[in-house]
Amino acid sequence: MPANTPHKPAHRLIGKNYVTPDLVAKVTGRAKYAEDYRAEGMLFAKLVLSPMPHAHVRSIDASEALAMPGVKAILTVDDLPAPADAMTDLGQVIPANKLAERALTSDPVYQGDPILAVCAVDELTCAEAIEKIRISFDRLPHVVDPLVTLRPGGPNARAEGNVWFRPVAASPGPGQPPPPPPAPAVQELKWTDADFADMKEGKLPMGKATDEWTYGDWEAGLKKADLVLDETFVTPNTSHQTLETRTAMAYWQNGKVFIHCSTQSTSQTVPALARWLHMDPNDVVVISEYTGGGFGSKITASIQAIIPALLSKKVNAPVMMRVSREEEHFIGKARPSIHGRLKVGFTKDGRITAVDMFVICDSGPYDPQGDANQAGRQLSLMYQPPAMRWRGLSVLTNTPPRVSQSQPGGFQGIVLMEPVLSKAARKLGLDQVAIHRINAPEGKALIGPPVGGKRQYVTSAFVRDALDRGKELFRWDERKMQAKRSGTKARGIGVATSCFVGGSVGFDGLLVIKPDGKMYVQTGIGNLGTESVSDCHRVAAEMLGVPWEKVEITWGHTGRNLPWSCPSGGSQTTHAMTRAAYITATDATQKLQQIAAKDLGGKPEDYEVANERVSRKGGGAGMSLAQAAKRAIELGGIYDGHELPKGINKFTVSSAQALKGQGLLAVARDTMPRDGLTHSYVAGFAEVEVDLETGKYQILDYLAVADVGTIIHPRALGGQILGRSMLGIGHAIGQKWVYDQHYGLAVAKRFHHNKPPTILDAPVKMQWDALDIPDPETPVGARGIGEPPVGAGCCAILNALSDAIGDEVFRRAPVTADTILASLEAGRPMEEGLTAHI
Amino acid sequence: MAIVHDIMPAFELFQPATIQDTLGLLDRNGPDAWVLAGGLDSFDWLKDRIKRPKVVIDLSQVDELRGVREVSGGLEIGAMTTLTEVVRHPVVREKFSILATGAESAASPQIRNQGTLGGNVSQDARCWYYRGGWKCYRAGGNICFADTPTAINREHAILGADRCVAVNPSDSAPALIALEAQFVVRNSRGERVVNAEDYFVGPDIDITRMTILKPGDLLTAIRIPPTWAGAQFYFEKVRDRQVWDFPLLNVASAMVVKDGNIERVRVAVNAAAARPLRLTAVEDAVRGKPRNAATGEMAGKLAVAGAQTLRFNGYKVPLMRNLVKRAIGGVEEAKWA
Amino acid sequence: MGIVEFATSPWGQTVPIHISFFLMWVCAIGGLAFLIVHAIYVQFVAKAEHAGPVPPEVSARVPAKIPRHSLASRLFHWTMAAAMLALLITAFLPKVGYPFAWVTYHWIAGLVLTASIVFHVFHASFWSDFWSIWPDKIDIEDAKRRWLRATGKSAPEPRKFAKYPLENKAYHAIILLAGLSVTLTGVFMMKRVQTPFFTRNPYVFGDMTWGLMYVLHGLAGVGLIALIMAHIYFALRPEKFAITKSMVFGPISREHYLEHHDPERWAPSE
């Protein structure tokens, strides 16, 4: 629970707890998730997944199945529309990636790749039909370990090769604008046996990389360092394992397809589904009022959501495709693992002089992941090395598709660096907090490699304040004095800092103040439990002086005239959509002022909006919002949405047009300036107790202090901070994949195999706090929080473990009892450091 | 034939009300019959469509199989008594607390509310290859996928392996062995009573079964003699997650100490082999010795003699050594200033 | 119920894993049936063969005892017999409902059998008359003659045997085939269990290859049940008992020699 519940007394709503509009439906079980919908005549679909990690489907014989009573149809890759190009907001065409994932395939590239779907009157019939289908495969070479495919003569995960690379962009013709960056392609890359020599002493081999950037003179930096550490660390592949699987139900009506799916975003899911279905976005309706978790795996639903849609068209009836937990393990996406090796130079007082970073990202069989590069970027921000070289590869393997997971890449970067930092602190005899503090970013801190000759910087950072606040709340210095050993137990404390992108810009807001005096807010933000779907609009209510009880929010159904909102992922929403709410409320305020001026005389700026009224500054004449709304309808034009401003997204335009004439309509796009890239930060503190005779450990205490700008909704913020901290803690204590490399098949497909933490694995005590210092580059001052707690949670635990039992125990996460016990027994790291998926 | 999981195949269901009717049904259906107790192990097999019994005999309605009865200082626990009922039973808590501790460490509250003592001791191996439907020795095939150069086997056996290296995951079994419990097995031809440790079979004897139960057999009750009532007990389970997880290893011991010396003792471990192991060599070695750290050390070393490790389960040797050491010698509690 | 049992491989492919074990009953019963039929045949149908008298000058040259099996070959035979019985017992007793820890005994006996066979092949090839155990032209011809005479047709009288009767030779050929199949596949199978010799690795062959090996091992194995039954049966038959004794003590008697063997084709003590 919050150590102290901070809030801004100046605000009426912002910074205050409240009951979110979706909560009662949730506690009563009335909240409907995709699978909770039923329709007369609804049919069911079931997937058939590839039993092989890499194969070609020679033939499918479904005749016997289709002859069974109750079996309606099967769907294969031949029934899918061709992959469509994507179009950016700027109208830039991104050509379809021929190697990208499709909903179904005849060339499975991982165990679990969906091959076909069967549609029948019920699931039992589906299952019995599937067992009558004969599929003949040509098995192809497979690889599930990124290092194995890089070995000389190692197998490739795909015919095209085993690594992603980006071809050099063609130089623009004279007077031509530079062409869009070329799409990444796959090629074969094998290292030499000499490259692998390092593996003997447990170091990550560093052969040819496909990508590289540098800034500063990193070689000189390492030379002049008082201490240079060369450390290898491996982070785990972890499935998102949202509790709700990506079940979807679809039906057609008057040429439109209605898709009930599990998605993080609402508005943003429409163009995605439209592209997969090769349809006009206006003919796609997304219904998702409640989503059972995403963590990055459902940012715009999932491509398999088109399967029930296509089947429904085929059989002319609603089709429900319930995705089982095991199917979710395969098609549900995962965070890519990173094998990393860092050479880091330190001065005596702990300041980093330079970082030389090498990372291998297991990108899975499909789209290239940005994690490798993002790991370097976020490391460069979090620890501010004056000079740095980053080299990386995105390797293809025959394992389930990867996608962003909370703090994508940033997490891995932090996890590679933190153990090095705390080891350096021990070697240099420095305090862990001190070494974090001296390397922490402040103000407009620099990030990443130069772009156009100049390094970019962030909007703001107050990490030192977070460390100081945490140090005090956690009674760090007191705990440092404690005994480290007693009986068969050892205790240790750890601190870690973490950062990530904290918000984007440029999205729309849309609201209507109606003659009933209520404010009707339309939102395309997804409702996946972050509460931003309602939190962000508190800003508009605050600014327009509307009591929260008089705010009606419409969300979760794109048939209900929603604006173009940001994707609900990557910690963008709070930042992007409080800005959109702010600009929209500003638009409403101006219109109210103009209406008041028209009716009551004077200039618009003579009027102010407060307490459900627009009235002359310093008291006097005014009118209620209800009256103003009525006038807006009479005035028409810009006031009730008959005229819409330029620059708003076409998605928003059609929604606004549908709402015109109902009251005072405010609609605007966030075009406000921002100097720097928005990032958020968390400092995590942990204490652990290790049983030296069993290797088991318990997390006694955990504290996270967040630097996320203005606090909008304390309880939701606390939930995000501690919830995402737990996600990181899960990576520290147990979450993993397990593969048999001979067959290239997963043996761990169940919760009790993959080990998502239970309530009893959570720290005995958890606390959170937030600085509540507004970000100077955004009007409300709020930044996103979903991502940075993850790395802090994981690494505070790892560092506390090293504090308790030393540096010679583990070389990878998760750290489990078997590793600790075996290593303590042998006095050196006993785990297989570099083998994937153990 | 394409593979599909997560849909239970249709089967014929019987819900007999008496043991007699149950035995009749078992006889009539022979190997086609699947006995359903709590169902928490069974439903995995059925939902994965790996096991396809024609007939499922659900014991949920057989009241004779439920409940804890006190008999001559000891207890008779019906096989269908839920783990929660066992854990909460006053006499179990008072006299045989090790059984409560063991049973309570199993799975999760909901599972203990439904899972039965009989089911817990009779559950199948949890080797993830076997459970994944891979046709291994235990599944009637001719290979062990868990003991190969590429196998991931951190949870597998260090003792008593024979081709199959799976372990028995029961948490209540070692406690029952320590308590010198007896298992009552009935079939249409009559009743037989076996010692707890003899209820389980290893792969050397029968590679496809975990227990002595054959088609037609029914475990009806577990008897706990007064022998160890109120003795000094020790139970510890080491697992990855603190709830809903199987043991990496567990140990149970019952001990009577007279003026500092171990007078009588029984100790058992599980998840070290395909059957819960009673450590008779350790028992003989420590009998009459003072209960102290030294005796514990000796017991621990003796316990792991002859252990054979696989690629990833080497840690189980020190783990078993230390757990037995604690069970015999006692634990040194941490004291934090 | 098929002869071979199939399973689904981890990749979802159907592969053979071993024979159906009902085949062991088929062989056992088949073997038994053969004994009974043969016993009846010999008792009631077969006419005693009266070979022509041996010229006295020839018989005079025949010593009282004619060595039939060298010590080496006798030792080999009995070692192999012991190993073979051990193998059959360890293989099939658990299958018929007497479970015990059989695997270690089985592969040890298997090694003994393999070693003894290797020894035998060398010994037979270089130290004893290698060809004496293989059927020759005369054997075939005489077999025809016997058949014709047995079926009441006229044919010249078959000659006496050389060292080994045809049945003996045929049996040797079959059991050699079976023996080589089980031992060869068996040796590979040791890669699949824990032994002091190799690190366990079932992946030296593919699922399909292994499956076929298991089938071959099984077929040869159950085949041996019948073959061994027949072998023991003949060893105990009164008219063959002299030979059985010779497998223990070495020589056969002058009388037996003169009655059954053709000094032209098998000259003793050479």
Next chain:
Amino acid sequence: MADTNKKMDEAPRGLSRRDLIKGVIAAGSVSSAAYLFRTSLVRAQQPAAGSVERLVTLTVNGQQRRADVMKQETLATTLRYKLGLTGTKLGCDRSECGACTVLIDDVPHYSCSVLTHSVRGKKIVTVEGLASADGKLHPVQQGVIDEQGFQCAFCMSGYLMATVGFLKTNPNPTRAELAHGISGNLCRCQDYDKILNAMMRGAENLRKVS
């Protein structure tokens, strides 16, 4: 078709349970139709001891509900697809996550792993049965409102039922005891700290009213 879709468009706006159930029973009977032409898997035998009827009456949330139940059908399936009580969620269908937790005679069970036929004559309570008829929330539900517990809430109904069941055996638990009592449920948002706040508050609310 048309009015079906109308109904489904309204559904998020919360259509009355009775309406939904009508639709669902209809849907249920459609999906059951497939079984009608299935013959028993074992050779036809005269009703032996313990043979079961497919039509059963269940006591759910105080109501008697008739349903046509397959032999292998789990309680979760019956509740969700035959009786329209979709508040009970399926997170894993493998008794691992607890999202399907319901009370059977006041004891929390994973309804995904209970044969519907085995609960004939037992008292079943689902999340829909917690609030009183007049819509007043159960004290434990109120605890969630008071503390804004949970995030995506897919696990919530399971946690509510596990907590309500646990509090019947221990009405005044410590935070640690409660955590242990509801440890059979998984939250992937891992809002465990806030969940415990909410459920401790719920326990307090419950003690106040009783």
